Amino acid sequence: MSTSDAPAPPPAGLWGAFTATLKRDVTLALRRRGDVLNPLVFYALVITLFPIGISPDPERLALIAPGLLWVAALLAALLSLDTLFRGDFEDGTLEQLLLAPQPLTALVMAKVSVHWLLTGLPLSLMAPLLGAMLALPPGSYMVLALSLALGSASLSLIGAIGAALTVGLARGGALLSLLILPLYIPVLIFGTGAVQAAAMGGAGAYLAILGALLALALMLAPLAIAVSLRISING
């Protein structure tokens, strides 16, 4: 049946469907690299412009750096959200995803994970480099990357609810931003708080809260995304 050099087949059932969806989305994204790079380029551009536009004075920049790095990352993540379900909606695979016997919550988690892997994770790895440009105080680089990694996962989960709600609309982009930006604010507050506190050496509590927010999002968002998708597709 299969050749000897073929990898072992994935286990059947839910896990197989989850990994297949994950693999499918990663393959698709890697074939259209421009779309993956877009938010990263946007992030780099925005952060590069601030020292030019405001002042090259390191002291002044260091003061606003945590906020800038976080806001720009948040907007970059938001930029890529609109396409999360749109492609699948247009070619009918979203309809098929909804008709799969597996729980929809698990399958959308695969899609959200891919969004985080290709947007949130690269953004948080890039942030320390850009932080150097904004004269971020030493000692807060690790916290910046960690807070963004934790926070962007929450952003992907929350944003996916909005993306699911607006997927059926022709021009859902603006509505999507309006819908989810209020929900992004707690993550933003504790994210920047963590980076600011890191300079004084006490970011643990902020990171813990970011982790708690992520845990909450992990628990509630998949259900909300699944229900939103059903409403948008069949409403």
Add this chain to the structure above:
Amino acid sequence: MSLRLQARELACERDDRVLFKGLDVTLDAGEILCVEGPNGSGKTTLLKILSGQLGDYTGELHYRGEPLRRCRERFLANLLYLGHSAGVKAGLTALENLAWYQALAGDAFDEAACERALEEIGLAGFEDVPVGKLSAGQARRVALARLALGYRELWILDEPFTAIDKHGVAGLERRLLAHAERGGSVVITTHHALGDMAGIRRLALGEQGHHGEAA
């Protein structure tokens, strides 16, 4: 044995327009039901209701004698639905598309089975071409290859012949009959005349159809 799929007193309204009312649909093993009617008569809506996708209807829907809402997972595991849009990713190859469907069905990836299905549907040699580079009819065939991939007892097909050539239509008709002979059931809408197919039941929607069933 109870009927495979049974709908009683179905009624659906769209934008204050009654699409159908008091509609009874039954489907047993080995049956092909062709839903007919003019554009906008609610064929697609009916198919979506029968496949459990829509909730805004009144009436009862039973699968093997059980209310659909209560056996949804089992129903979906036995259902193959092909909608208006083909449901294939343009950026993936034919083989990758089928592999995903195989995984969604809960089966392990079986490359040989996928290749066989593509060959049967007339796409041999196109396994590794991205679907976006295929013609519309070929892309449709990738979706139709799912019919040859694994056995699902209930097929609900919305306009499956779109963009398919004459030869392909004939092949598909044979496939439908073979499926019915094996004990499978099919609900289908099409504007092609399924003339010489024996044993096919027709359900007419729309004004002139007065929701009647004809043999």
